[in-house]
Amino acid sequence: MILYQLRCAKNHEFEAWFKGSAGFEAQNRKGAVECPFCGSTKIAKAPMAPNVIGRGVVGSRGDDEPKDDAAHTIAGKVAEAFGNIRRHVEENCDYVGDAFPEEARRIHYGEKKPERGIYGEASPDDARRLDDEGIEVFPLPGRPRRDS
DSSP: OEEEEEEETTOOEEEEEESSHHHHHHHHHTTOOOOTTTOOOOEEEOOOOOOOOOTTSTTSSSOSSOOOOHHHHHHHHHHHHHHHHHHHHHHHSEEEETTHHHHHHHHHTTSSSSOOOEEEOOOHHHHHHHHHTTOOOOOOSSSOOOOO
């Protein structure tokens, strides 16, 4: 499996997994690769940095201790930054779960006061509709919250 950084005709960037380069090309020719933000099927590979695992990286020789090399340092910094973003949102915004699209609309159109930061669950179609209405939404890095 390979993770590609992709870009649609409207310059939205997103990631997607494919079995290989031929798998991406075949699905893309059929129009089966779709932008999660706007639904465009005009997709191209975006420039991306390769994720190379070699000597000195955890798991490359069965080591349990990370080594101080560039690949590990960059990956660690990215993971830490994503964790910091998620933590900031969770500490400073209200979780509204599946009610996110409707709650975002109420706040945007002034029907719900006070205006505040929220986060929750939204399908790609919901996110696209919110974007079409001029309501800014961004995917939160990391695993989705699962409350019971």
